[in-house]
Amino acid sequence: MRQYETLYILRPDLETEKTQELVERFKGVVTNHEGELGEVNEWGKRRLAYEIDDYREGYYVLMKYQAATDFTKELERLFKISDDVLRYLTLHIEE
Incomplete structure (x- = not known):
């Protein structure tokens, strides 16, 4: 298993419950695919360097985990949809 870091940005206009639900969902994806979840840092709302889909802010989450090499494709597929x-x-992350 390899170590990875994934930083993802959620829409800032989501309700707090929906944001927490998404964070828990992506954490669950790691554990459901036999990965080991490390620390998850929620940075909160921060200003974006440039507008994305008319948003000037985003909710940042940094997730560290260990998983198989093919797992990242599945996680990124879920992010895309x-x-x-x-x-x-x-x-x-190199050791």
Whole structure:
């Protein structure tokens, strides 16, 4: 298993419950695919460097985890089909 870091940005106009539901959903995806979830840092609302879909802010979440190499494709697929995710970036962390 490899170590990864994924930073994703959610829409800022979501209700608090919906935001927490999405964070829990993506954490659950890691554990359901036999990954090991590390720390999850919710940075909260921050100003974007440029507008994305007419939004000037976004809700940032940094998630660290260990998973199989093919898992990141599944996670990114879920990010793509979710209308509530503005952007995401996954990095492989060298040990």
